Amino acid sequence: MKYSFFKGCFLSVRLPHLERVSVNVLGELGVELKETRGFSxxxxxxxxxxxxxxxxxxxxxxxxxxxEEEGLDILTLCNGCTYSLRHVNHALKADEEARExxxxxxxxxxxxxxxxxxxxxxxxxxxxxxGLDRVARKIEKPLKGLTVAGHTGCHIVSPPExxxxxxxxxxxxxxxxxxxLGSEPADFDLKTLCCGWTLTNYGDKDGADKLLGAKLxxxxxxxxxxxxxxxxQCFYQFDMGQLLASRRLGLDFSVPxxxxxxxxGLAMGYSLEDIGLKRHRTKSSGFEEKILEALG
Amino acid sequence: xxxRVNYDADDxxxxxxxxxxxxxxxxxxxxxxxxxxxxxxxxxxxxxxxVYDCLGMDLPSENPNIxxxxxxxxxxxxxxxxxxxxxxxxSMKAKAFEDGLAHPVIFGEVANIxxxxxxxxxxxxxxxxxxxLGLEPLNESAAEDLMKIAEKTGLSGKIDKYRGEEL
Ligand code: SF4
Ligand code: SF4
Numbered sequence: 001m002k003y004s005f006f007k008g009c010f011l012s013v014r015l016p017h018l019e020r021v022s023v024n025v026l027g028e029l030g031v032e033l034k035e036t037r038g039f040s041x042x043x044x045x046x047x048x049x050x051x052x053x054x055x056x057x058x059x060x061x062x063x064x065x066x067x068e069e070e071g072l073d074i075l076t077l078c079n080g081c082t083y084s085l086r087h088v089n090h091a092l093k094a095d096e097e098a099r100e101x102x103x104x105x106x107x108x109x110x111x112x113x114x115x116x117x118x119x120x121x122x123x124x125x126x127x128x129x130x131g132l133d134r135v136a137r138k139i140e141k142p143l144k145g146l147t148v149a150g151h152t153g154c155h156i157v158s159p160p161e162x163x164x165x166x167x168x169x170x171x172x173x174x175x176x177x178x179x180x181l182g183s184e185p186a187d188f189d190l191k192t193l194c195c196g197w198t199l200t201n202y203g204d205k206d207g208a209d210k211l212l213g214a215k216l217x218x219x220x221x222x223x224x225x226x227x228x229x230x231x232x233q234c235f236y237q238f239d240m241g242q243l244l245a246s247r248r249l250g251l252d253f254s255v256p257x258x259x260x261x262x263x264x265g266l267a268m269g270y271s272l273e274d275i276g277l278k279r280h281r282t283k284s285s286g287f288e289e290k291i292l293e294a295l296g
Numbered sequence: 297x298x299x300r301v302n303y304d305a306d307d308x309x310x311x312x313x314x315x316x317x318x319x320x321x322x323x324x325x326x327x328x329x330x331x332x333x334x335x336x337x338x339x340x341x342x343x344x345x346x347v348y349d350c351l352g353m354d355l356p357s358e359n360p361n362i363x364x365x366x367x368x369x370x371x372x373x374x375x376x377x378x379x380x381x382x383x384x385x386x387s388m389k390a391k392a393f394e395d396g397l398a399h400p401v402i403f404g405e406v407a408n409i410x411x412x413x414x415x416x417x418x419x420x421x422x423x424x425x426x427x428x429l430g431l432e433p434l435n436e437s438a439a440e441d442l443m444k445i446a447e448k449t450g451l452s453g454k455i456d457k458y459r460g461e462e463l
Contacts, residue, residue, distance in 0.1 A: 009414040012434055013422045020429040040413035040438035045367050047402040048409060050386040051393040055449040059409070062441060083367075108444040154368035168373055169330050194333035194368055202363040202399050207337035214328075214336075 001129055003075035003120070004067035005033035006085070009041045011077050011232040017276030018232060022077055022261045026122065028268065029130050029138060033075060036066050042084040045155060046198060049084050057098070058105040060088035061113035065106070073118045075125055079231035083155035083163070085119040090162045121156055123230045123260065124165060127173060132180050140269040142182025143294045148263065149186040149224035149255065150174035151215075151238070153231040154194050168192065177260060178228060181267040182294075188222035190215050195229075195237040209245040216242065219255050225287050226256045228263055235259055243281045256284045266291060315351050318379045322348075324371035331374050334364040347371060347381045350388070357391040363399040365389075396458045407455050410446045413438035 007019055023033060042060060043049055049056035064085060067074045076082045092099045093115040103112050120128075126135060150171070157168040166173040169192060175185035193215055199208035219227055229235050238257035246254060262275040272278075272291060325335040325345035334346040339361075346364065353359045362385050371381045392398055398406070405415050412418070413436050426433060446452040 009416055012426075012431075013414060013416045013418060016422060016426045016429055016431055019431055023431075035432060038438050038441075040442055041409045041415045043409055044405065044415045046365075047399075047405045048415075050365075050367055051389045051398065051402065051406065052449070052451050052454075053390065055410075055446055055451040058445045058449065059442060062438075062445065105445055105448050108448050109441040111441075154366060154370070158369035158373065168370065190329050192329055192370075194366060194370075196333055196336070198364050198366040199333065199337055201401060203334065203337045203361075204339070207334075207339075210338070211333060211336040 001030055001125070002032040002034060002072060003125070004036040004070055004072040004117075006036075006039055006042075006063065006067075006074045006076045006081055006119075008076060008078040008081040008232065010080075010236075015232050015235065017279045018235065018259045018262070019077070021259070021265050021270070021275050022122065024274075025261045025265045025268065025270075026075075026125075029126070029135065031075070031125060031130065034070060034072060036070060036072075038066055039063050042078075042081040045080050045084045045087075049087070054101070054105065056084070057088050057091070058102050060084050061092060061102045062106055062109060062111050064089055064117065064119070065111040065113050068114050068116050069111070071117075073120055076119065076121050077232065079121065079153045079155040080233060082119060082121040086162055089115070089117075089119050121165065121230065123156070123173065123177065126177065132176065135177075135264070136180050139180070139182060139267045141267055141295050143263065143267050143291070144182050146181075146183040146225050146290055146294065147186050147223045148178045148181075148183050149188055149191075149219040149222065149227040150178055151191070151195065151227050151229050151234055153229065153234045156230065174228065174230065174260070178263075181263055183263075186219060186222040186224040188218045188224065190218040195234040196241070197233050197237055200237065200241055205248075208241070209248050212237065212241055212245040213249045213251065216246075216251065216253075216255050220253050224255055225290055226258055226263075226284070228258050228260050230260050232259070239281050246282075254282050254284045256280065256282050256287050266295065269295075271295070315379070315384050317377055318347070318351055318381075319377055320348060321376070323376060324374045324379075324381060327374065330370060332371050333366065333368070334361070337361075337364060350381065350385050356384075357388045357395060358397060359388070360399065362388045362392065363402060394454065396454075398458070403458060406451075407459075410442050410451065410455065411439060412436045413442055
């Protein structure tokens with residue numbers, strides 16, 4: 001299983017420890033990641049792809065063409081990158097006129113979009129290409145006794161016709177991935193509510209705090225020891241965002257966040273140090289004790 | 297409140313039609329677990345939801361709230377009348393950008409992507425962390441192509457114009 005590795009700019013610039021653990025864990029599962037030269041930002045869907053569609057599509061098409069030149073499907077680590085690249089891949093494969101228009105723009109570069117590869121989020125790769133059976137065989141230290149709130153995020157699920165990942169209103173895939181670790185998925189009521197990234201960045205802080213507070217309380221009420229995410233922006237919201245919001249809201253609990261591949265790493269026998277936990281801003285001694293117990 | 301749209305704000309007829317058929321039922325915003333997250337911004341209520349706010353302005357592209365939309369498509373999935381507010385809001389974002397009215401953070405991000413290939417600036421601290429972790433250094437090798445693309449589509453001109461107006 002070899003893929004062109006689209007690490008994405010937010011993760012590689014702001015959260016490189018997640019890149020490290022992702023490469024290590026996926027490698028152990030037989031996923032080979034090729035460092036494709038010349039990738040740029042996907043481009044980011046909220047500010048770029050929706051504001052200048054033609055340029056955004058051309059940038060995404062250029063990224064896809066680099067993987068096409070290597071004959072490899074793309075593997076991403078981010079919901080936003082997956083959204084931009086899959087949307088553009090889908091639109092250009094389906095619409096010849098749009099493809100010609102974008103390729104006309106790309107003629108300024110040495111690349112052309114041909115529509116020969118697929119774009120896959122790492123969670124899809126785990127589910128469909130590696131398979132949960134194979135993941136299960138790699139589990140050495142089942143995370144027994146750990147209750148995990150799965151936050152799937154928005155961009156990976158909508159619209160389902162293009163993203164083909166999970167039901168936007170009743171997401172189950174991440175819970176299955178949590179189950180395979182030996183841990184228990186939390187049943188919480190605000191499961192599909194957004195992490196609030198744009199409210200924090202472009203809206204009013206009170207609204208963002210209210211959203212994060214409600215979401216965290218819902219996870220806490222359901223007995224969650226931690227929240228697991230598959231998107232670096234969601235990660236940042238639940239880590240740094242939680243730290244700031246909980247100070248302002250005076251929360252008396254915390255729900256530490258882990259990128260799914262960090263949790264998987266722990267279940268495969270990695271230490272807290274190996275997964276880079278010391279770089280996280282939201283801490284919980286209860287969570288760390290439970291993990292140390294599970295790791296024996 | 298009557299939903300009003302400045303019809304020449306967008307030449308995509310289906311978007312205009314969509315905004316006309318919104319029945320102001322609120323489903324896209326008020327179901328907390330399944331609908332629009334922007335509704336949690338303190339200025340909105342079940343009586344004046346985020347989507348009414350975006351669809352109800354005379355000059356929607358001048359409404360700073362359009363930048364709260366995260367393009368999650370939940371409104372599109374929830375709306376019983378196939379209004380698709382997201383398409384409307386995205387086209388308003390494009391118009392706002394064209395008119396130099398983009399949120400400054402968005403503008404900075406777009407300009408950064410075109411000139412460096414990255415949405416977030418490469419910092420000394422991130423390079424150091426990557427080195428400590430044994431990861432390949434990041435570089436701006438895509439920037440040359442991206443600038444050619446932006447030149448061809450006219451985005452570079454918009455960025456220059458916006459920068460000129462800011463000075
Ligand atoms: S797409 Fe935009 S308007 Fe629609 S629910 Fe999501 S954030 Fe709200
Ligand atoms: S659900 Fe549809 S019809 Fe109802 S308020 Fe939202 S956009 Fe309008």
